[in-house]
Amino acid sequence: MRLSVLPGSEIPVYRQIFSQISSQILSGALPAGEALPPIRTVSKELGVSVITVRGAWDALEAAGLIETRTGSGCFVKALSGSEREEMRSQAIEKALSEYIENAKSLGYSEREAENLLREYW
Amino acid sequence: MRLSVLPGSEIPVYRQIFSQISSQILSGALPAGEALPPIRTVSKELGVSVITVRGAWDALEAAGLIETRTGSGCFVKALSGSEREEMRSQAIEKALSEYIENAKSLGYSEREAENLLREYW
Amino acid sequence: MRLSVLPGSEIPVYRQIFSQISSQILSGALPAGEALPPIRTVSKELGVSVITVRGAWDALEAAGLIETRTGSGCFVKALSGSEREEMRSQAIEKALSEYIENAKSLGYSEREAENLLREYW
């Protein structure tokens, strides 16, 4: 479980943690049933408050990605293959549409957008 | 000057306005010297507070994209071609790197990322 | 907006607040668009922490009952009549099934359960 946060970023710390774990679940890197590390452990490792980590966990639970069993920990929820694939698609489409929207309004052509993608990947 | 905002979005209204105008300036759609519409007009059209629009204008001025001439309004600043091109590049690179980062952590390959771009453009 | 909490109860304070407001929304007592009182006000009135009130607000938002507009407050979300009726039905059915389950396992007949209901209403 690799996590990292940028404290000064414009996007909230708990959201950063949320998207990292979310991506790992949707990509299959974190399989169903897997236990997440205890919030206190994560808190120490990242140097943020326990409450901040808890905020990320809450968001993950609200998104239906994990479930918490009080007293024993938090675990990656079982998602059907199609559910997971759908959420994964939605995530990439959202990111993609932001890129496309930006590129278009900045006056880039499709060809240029593709070349840049190849160049920076 | 076409603007639109999504009030319920997670990204602040003033930032939405900022990026739309910013993109139009960097793409050349809004040429140097062009007058921005009065704050109150924009406020009414978008149905947001005058203060919110003012925030967007401030951000644009801080970014060096517009200048305010007291009593007559706000105008697109004159940028050298190279300056403009550099800012435009930075803007697209930032958007691109976010897309790439998301795609990678979701487990997509470069080829898939390209195909999606072509499909959704 | 009438609220009351029992601090020593077995059910968390934020949950108590949640269900009271939730019921008022589903029963139509709180119409769509209505502004909820500021969390700090509620906090003072009930004598609980701001954070506790926020927990209730978060739960309401997660349940799709309210929406928060940063800087201006929290508002009752617009629900279609059928949506509202469905959520209201679900709420009463959940409460009802708990009553029935208890009554049955305690050995009460349907007739007795009805008589008790009439007696205590």
Place this chain on the structure above:
Amino acid sequence: MRLSVLPGSEIPVYRQIFSQISSQILSGALPAGEALPPIRTVSKELGVSVITVRGAWDALEAAGLIETRTGSGCFVKALSGSEREEMRSQAIEKALSEYIENAKSLGYSEREAENLLREYW
């Protein structure tokens, strides 16, 4: 002795076990003197920790419903008919008042509450 637990429920496992056994005792399904199954057996059957079952047993003993005889097991305590009836009444009244409170705050009339009860019993 039939027991079942829902691990993901919002109400603690030991409480679920407690109320099931409690109801069976108060309804007379489990007569005085009857032996409860060994903790380890219940633990295996339900797939929960021994400590959890122990918690339920403790709660039952604290409620005066069972007694433990060291070395031989736990047994349903002898209750006078009036004692048992009083506890049974209290249990149903508590469940009933929760249903009524919910129904009222959701805007249901007594008549509707009765009809629903008949319908879902």
Place this chain on the structure above:
DNA sequence: GTGGTCTAGACCACT
């Protein structure tokens, strides 16, 4: 030892 809840108080972003 695990998560769940709560307090008191601070600073920031937004309207």
Place this chain on the structure above:
DNA sequence: GTGGTCTAGACCACG
């Protein structure tokens, strides 16, 4: 003045 985020620390319920 509104909500959003975060800190530091405490106590409880649960397994």
